[in-house]
Amino acid sequence: MDLDVTHPALSDLRTRARRRMPHFAFEYLDSGTGREMGLRQNRQAFDKVKFRPAILQGEIAPDLQCTTLGHSHSAPFGIAPVGLAGVLWPDAERHMAEAACRLRIPYGQSTVAAASPEDTGPIIGDLGWFQHYPVNDPEIRRDMLARIKASGWRVLTVTVDVPGESRRERQRRAHVSMPPVMTPRIVASIMASPVWALGMARKGKPEMVFPGSYTKGEKGADSFTHAGRLIRAFPDWSYIEAIRAEWDGPLVVKGVQDPDDAARLIDMGVDAIWVSNHSGRQFEGGPAALDALPPVVERVAGRVPVYYCSGVENGLDILRAIALGADFVFLGKAWYFALAALGPRGIDHLHHILTADMVANMTQIGARSLADLKGRLVTG
Numbered sequence: 001m002d003l004d005v006t007h008p009a010l011s012d013l014r015t016r017a018r019r020r021m022p023h024f025a026f027e028y029l030d031s032g033t034g035r036e037m038g039l040r041q042n043r044q045a046f047d048k049v050k051f052r053p054a055i056l057q058g059e060i061a062p063d064l065q066c067t068t069l070g071h072s073h074s075a076p077f078g079i080a081p082v083g084l085a086g087v088l089w090p091d092a093e094r095h096m097a098e099a100a101c102r103l104r105i106p107y108g109q110s111t112v113a114a115a116s117p118e119d120t121g122p123i124i125g126d127l128g129w130f131q132h133y134p135v136n137d138p139e140i141r142r143d144m145l146a147r148i149k150a151s152g153w154r155v156l157t158v159t160v161d162v163p164g165e166s167r168r169e170r171q172r173r174a175h176v177s178m179p180p181v182m183t184p185r186i187v188a189s190i191m192a193s194p195v196w197a198l199g200m201a202r203k204g205k206p207e208m209v210f211p212g213s214y215t216k217g218e219k220g221a222d223s224f225t226h227a228g229r230l231i232r233a234f235p236d237w238s239y240i241e242a243i244r245a246e247w248d249g250p251l252v253v254k255g256v257q258d259p260d261d262a263a264r265l266i267d268m269g270v271d272a273i274w275v276s277n278h279s280g281r282q283f284e285g286g287p288a289a290l291d292a293l294p295p296v297v298e299r300v301a302g303r304v305p306v307y308y309c310s311g312v313e314n315g316l317d318i319l320r321a322i323a324l325g326a327d328f329v330f331l332g333k334a335w336y337f338a339l340a341a342l343g344p345r346g347i348d349h350l351h352h353i354l355t356a357d358m359v360a361n362m363t364q365i366g367a368r369s370l371a372d373l374k375g376r377l378v379t380g
Contacts, residue, residue, distance in 0.1 A: 038280025042311025054366025086114020090199025121151030161255025259299035297325030315357025
């Protein structure tokens with residue numbers, strides 16, 4: 001089967017994933033919050049960014065290489081952390097870590113994964129970016145950081161754009177709960193997804209392994225409840241100061257949209273700023289994440305790298321974010337659509353889709369390197 005014929009775009013992978021995932025798992029991955037205006041605004045912002053086509057440029061072989069935080073990559077994109085990934089597809093965290101190692105791209109694992117840092121750290125090696133949700137106990141935080149470091153994770157990403165729970169009404173309508181409550185509706189959804197169900201039977205019911213290891217032996221729903229309380233901290237600026245003092249590796253703060261916040265974080269010693277609106281899953285009353293990117297880039301003024309995620313659907317979107325100043329771009333849900341659609345080979349295929357799309361579009365606009373993109377933007 002030629003995947004470039006049957007699944008040439010992310011939309012094809014999403015369609016197939018929807019057929020293979022239980023309804024509640026798909027809805028958890030695909031949804032936003034409220035009326036999902038955040039999802040639509042992210043898409044609309046990308047579609048407004050235009051490049052000027054070029055003619056008579058001779059042969060062009062675009063160079064996608066880039067370097068960030070001391071590591072070179074063959075393309076400027078990676079795997080963003082996604083919470084409860086092991087619910088989306090059996091053993092998802094291991095599959096992602098192995099694929100990232102093959103492809104030599106960064107892999108972000110969530111605090112609320114169904115795998116611990118010890119499970120996947122040895123697999124991912126120096127490409128590991130562990131995502132940290134603030135916790136409400138300093139002793140537990142320090143122990144978590146020590147375990148993350150000891151497991152080989154190189155970069156720590158602190159997510160700061162979840163000050164509280166969002167409504168996520170679409171998830172509520174789908175009866176999303178963690179772990180799933182075995183109602184007739186949920187059971188029917190699982191039975192309609194035999195590959196997912198068989199994988200879960202082999203792997204075992206997913207748990208929030210890392211925070212769950214601090215919940216004094218509770219299991220099942222109690223484990224999820226206690227783990228959720230553990231990470232439901234309400235951090236202020238002193239939390240970043242404490243993390244900076246306790247983590248001696250590269251430190252990234254994710255969820256920044258205000259230029260003033262970016263400047264303050266840099267003054268506190270953060271090594272990179274990650275612009276994101278949590279892909280429209282937390283708040284729909286703010287700007288599109290892409291619209292927030294240029295002001296942050298301008299304020300950062302090259303002092304540290306600026307990363308971007310939220311709403312990226314193809315290689316052209318990656319080029320748009322880079323043209324607007326991002327040094328590196330991350331995708332989250334896309335990789336899990338790919339895994340659910342085709343298994344582990346789907347991850348490699350998505351990487352191919354993205355790089356091929358980048359090359360095709362850079363050729364159209366006469367960009368031989370990523371540095372040429374800004375100059376090909378249509379302005380005014």
